[in-house]
Amino acid sequence: MRSPEGSPAADLKAGRLSRDGVVIHAFEHEGALVSENTRSLAALSLAGMRPTNVRMMDDVPSVVRGRLTEDPIVGGPLPSRVVAVTPSMRDLRVGDIISIPDGP
Amino acid sequence: VASRVIEGQGLRTTYAFAPLVHVTTRRDGPTSVRLEFSSSSVTGPGQAFRVTILTFDGVVAYSWNDFEFHRLPSNPDNSGFELLEILDSPIVSEIVSTGRYIGDPLKHYRITFDDHGTYDIVSGRLMVDHTMSTSDAYP
Numbered sequence: 001m002r003s004p005e006g007s008p009a010a011d012l013k014a015g016r017l018s019r020d021g022v023v024i025h026a027f028e029h030e031g032a033l034v035s036e037n038t039r040s041l042a043a044l045s046l047a048g049m050r051p052t053n054v055r056m057m058d059d060v061p062s063v064v065r066g067r068l069t070e071d072p073i074v075g076g077p078l079p080s081r082v083v084a085v086t087p088s089m090r091d092l093r094v095g096d097i098i099s100i101p102d103g104p
Numbered sequence: 105v106a107s108r109v110i111e112g113q114g115l116r117t118t119y120a121f122a123p124l125v126h127v128t129t130r131r132d133g134p135t136s137v138r139l140e141f142s143s144s145s146v147t148g149p150g151q152a153f154r155v156t157i158l159t160f161d162g163v164v165a166y167s168w169n170d171f172e173f174h175r176l177p178s179n180p181d182n183s184g185f186e187l188l189e190i191l192d193s194p195i196v197s198e199i200v201s202t203g204r205y206i207g208d209p210l211k212h213y214r215i216t217f218d219d220h221g222t223y224d225i226v227s228g229r230l231m232v233d234h235t236m237s238t239s240d241a242y243p
Binding site for chain 2: 090
């Protein structure tokens with residue numbers, strides 16, 4: 001989810017953005033449901049919401065599956081139920097940790 | 105196998121959201137594309153990080169596709185967060201088949217930045233350099 005205003009979670013909380021309008025693209029990996037657009041899922045979680053609009057991906061690009069082989073900053077092996085918030089991709093100082101709730 | 109990973113220091117995109125992109129053209133001369141991206145991490149403010157500089161010379165085609173839409177100009181199964189060479193590139197074949205191309209053997213390079221997108225560059229030469237920086241200009 002790309003918000004030019006920069007704070008989708010705040011928009012969700014304030015009702016400027018509808019939870020139903022946030023589409024979470026997901027796929028199965030070894031029995032687990034994995035989100036493709038984790039930022040959107042994190043924004044919902046920050047707003048205290050669970051996804052209501054989940055679309056299963058028919059075709060999962062190899063590069064998306066490749067994410068699961070990257071080294072996570074926190075949360076053990078991927079996929080993980082936590083998302084580390086860092087100042088940038090290279091600055092690994094963890095400012096916050098967002099927990100992703102179970103299921104939609 | 106239709107692609108190969110180009111091995112070397114700082115050729116993965118783990119620590120960059122996107123590169124700085126410079127396209128240089130000269131009248132009646134070759135086109136160059138330069139991608140600069142951070143390729144090491146920092147753990148505090150003001151720390152220097154490594155910047156990888158990829159300079160593609162003799163470029164005959166290049167494209168960028170937004171990660172969001174997963175569109176690639178060819179070989180959709182060959183991509184990763186690293187520098188790749190597409191080995192059976194239909195773009196290279198098409199250009200060579202015209203008989204008009206003169207220069208170093210063409211190669212099709214691909215590099216993907218997570219959540220940002222994929223760069224496809226077909227060129228005759230690639231140079232890899234590194235420098236250190238503390239600049240916030242690198243996304």
